[in-house]
Amino acid sequence: MRLNGTMVPITCRAVVMDIEGTTSAARHVYDVLFPYARRQLPAWISDHGDEPVTAGAVREVADQLGVSIDEVDAVVEQLQSWIDQDVKAAPLKALQGLIWEQGYSQGALTSHMFDDVPPALHEWHSAGIPLVIYSSGSVAAQHALFANAEQGDLDAFIDDNFDITTAGPKREAHSYQRIAQQLGIPAPGLVFLSDVQAELDAASEAGWQTVGVLRAGEEQATVAQELRVASFTDLELRLG
């Protein structure tokens, strides 16, 4: 890791990673995944409306709107407007996960990973460091994303996944406390990698180590802390 121009190793018992802006380009989400889900939503709901996850999501949106579940157009419109405004609503995340999964399995989608990510995951995994993902995208979407990377199937390297329904919001310390508890690892043994300072601050407040990821071209990144890397190549993780 670069700290004032030098490499600094981090000792940890597990590494927890954000996806968007950290392992994968944010533009992939906004330019590829969101528009794909937006286009596929009406057909998905009409083809899969009887299946439990889809039916549950439709019911949740309809309840929020105060309309009947038969008012599919209103439900679709609401979901699409959440996509447009990047609202992290649970029923939307659930449906997007299913739609992307189908897109990947049909070969219509592959996911972006920065080129330094696969070798780093391989190296850390080989060193016996558990690799954990914490992203606002649903756990199903996380599996699909890692399994369908441009560089091949990376999901096998991932030991655990958390999302906002299983852990809570990413800018709240309590979410990181919950993850530490679920992993059974004391906070100081965990290191969180993210491109968003508010998330790093929340993890830090929970007692975690944090490393900012500030990649070239990722304009949404808000990393302000000194401990940061521009690539996973600069990060030397040791199990301890």
Ligand SMILES: [Mg+2]
């Ligand atoms: Mg991010």
